[in-house]
Amino acid sequence: MGGHSCCYKQKLRKGLWSPEEDEKLIKHIAKYGHGCWSSVPKQAGLQRCGKSCRLRWINYLRPDLKRGTFSQQEEDLIIELHAVLGNRWSKIAAHLPGRTDNEIKNLWNSCIKKKLRQRGIDPNTHKPLAEVEGGDDDDKPPSNGEKNSSSSGLQFPASPANAKLAAKELTPSTSAVDKPLDESTTPKGSSMPTKELFLDQLLANHESTLTCRSSISMGCFPLPQLSLAPDFCSNPTTLAALPMSSNPLLWLNQTATQYDVNPELNCGIARSTDAPSLSTTILSTSMVLPPSCAGDDTISNWYAGNCDSSRRSMVNDGASMALQSSCSFNSGISAWSDLTPDKDVQVQLGEDNLDLKWSEYLHGAFPVTAAVQAQCQPLYPDIKRGGRFAINGLSTWHQSSQLQQQSQASDIYSKDFHSVSMGFGQI
């Protein structure tokens, strides 16, 4: 026991990942994909086990990670999903794009549990604490939602929120999932909805408010409409948020919902309207490098200058903290998890639409016009160690937003922007 077989073969590093290790892993996966995780460390020149690489990638380096603080909608959904699914974090995470099971698990254990208790709700049963027998055994987690439910006769609407949901008339479904899970989860003769149906209803209820229900890309692209997810392109609201001026220095990609979009801003970076702190928006912004950068020193230099393996080390380097805390590579096309090497993506280069395989896009294996090159080129000299490179778009955006929203700018907002700006070396 203890560790994977691959861990026995040689003395492997453990503990926090260094920026150099991250860089190696990113470059390797960008170039070859992960394939068999056990072979990744060797191929990437890492003294880690494959499992560790996989974890690092999934929980930290993966490009579609949202990062930043959880919104209230996300927290609410997690609570409701937990009431249905129990501690099945990966299942819960599947409904929160950009969030990892680890992240959700940590949030649950460190924050949500406590909040629920403060509200008088037992975090395991989602029932009022007064109703929970003993009251002091709430540290015993339910093994999962099913066991939890079946043991008490399947009570999906255990929480007040779920009770509210259950009280609503559930739309009959003819889908395949609309059949009882098994005898234990749906009592005979009960009109209680199946878990899946209940989940569907729950998610549908969140559809309009959840920040990350669907992955929508927006941001400052050097090439307007270079790469947009289909759901983004078809959405006039999100399209309206496209940058009016293309900034050749940086591609920013943001996973956000419509409510995050502020079409008035002359930049794709939007402010969450119900959460003034930029930490949940800008800090979860991802930087995107042009495909042609793959494999050269740009990533290396940028990453070395701006990323670190943990936020805490960023704090030590105050000047680049904000950027470091959010940095990641992002395709800017669609949800990363949806991408496969053979999946088609539509890329617009100048006036030309190209249908490419994702792998081709990733490796830059497509014709790039001189005009495109000229637009991208200025990016490179400005990316250097030390985390300082120009972001005109951000600066412009900040100035205009200051003018437009001076009266409502909060201290937090300014402070956060200052942090970000310091990170970018603009102030």
Added chain:
DNA sequence: AAGTGTGACAACCGCCGCCCA
């Protein structure tokens, strides 16, 4: 200023299930 407690989060550990030879 030093020690201690706490929260957040990254990473590890151990187990399980799937796949394949």
Added chain:
DNA sequence: GTGGGCGGCGGTTGTCACACT
């Protein structure tokens, strides 16, 4: 059928920063 390799999952621990005394 079986055993090894592997990916995935959930629980737990370790580490760091910050607040408080």
